[in-house]
Structures are given as structure tokens and as C-alpha cells.
Amino acid sequence: MVGYSDNKQDQLRRLHRIEGQVRGLQRMVEGDKYCIDVLTQVSAATSALQSVAISLLEDHLAQCVAEAAAKGGPEAQAKVKEASDAIARLVRS
Numbered sequence: 001m002v003g004y005s006d007n008k009q010d011q012l013r014r015l016h017r018i019e020g021q022v023r024g025l026q027r028m029v030e031g032d033k034y035c036i037d038v039l040t041q042v043s044a045a046t047s048a049l050q051s052v053a054i055s056l057l058e059d060h061l062a063q064c065v066a067e068a069a070a071k072g073g074p075e076a077q078a079k080v081k082e083a084s085d086a087i088a089r090l091v092r093s
Contacts, residue, residue: 002063002064003056003059003060003061003062003063003064004055004056004059004060004063005063006059007055007059011052011055011056014048014051014052014055015052017048018045018048018049018052021041021044021045021048022045024041025038025041025042025045028041050090053090054090057083057086057087057090060083060086061083064079065079065080065082065083068080
């Protein structure tokens with residue numbers, strides 16, 4: 001069971017919405033829309049993806065990392081490192 005299992009349908013809805021936003025961006029570029037308008041929509045799609053990422057990270061911490069921490073040992077250390085690496089990737093993006 002993955003950490004986001006409880007929120008899977010919500011995550012899928014959000015991702016479908018983002019998919020629609022990206023298709024809209026393609027149409028804007030195909031239709032030669034004004035650069036700033038396209039950039040505004042890129043920013044909105046980026047924010048939506050970041051929101052999904054944060055939600056997935058929260059679920060991972062609450063489920064996977066918390067479960068491993070309760071067990072202790074090397075698995076707990078590995079899950080904390082995994083989460084730290086994921087956070088670092090999000091911060092850099």
C-alpha cells in the first residue's frame with residue numbers, strides 16, 4: 001500500500017485538471033497567443049503540480065516514513081533519507 005492510497009482519487013482528479021491545463025497551453029501556443037498570457041498559464045500549471053507534489057510528500061511522511069520510524073532500524077533511516085532527498089528535489093525545482 002502506498003502512502004497516497006487514501007487520497008488516490010483526489011490526486012487523480014488534480015492530475016487530470018493539470019493535464020487539461022497543459023493541453024490548454026498547447027492550444028495557446030498553436031494559436032499564437034500573447035507570451036505573457038501563456039507564461040501566466042505555465043505558472044498556474046506549475047503551481048498545481050507543486051501542490052500535488054506537496055500533498056504526495058505529506059502522505060509519504062504520514063504513512064511510509066511514520067510506519068518505518070515506528071519499526072526503527074535501517075529501514076527508518078532509509079525512509080527519512082528518501083524523504084529528505086525528495087524534499088531537496090522539490091526545493092531545487
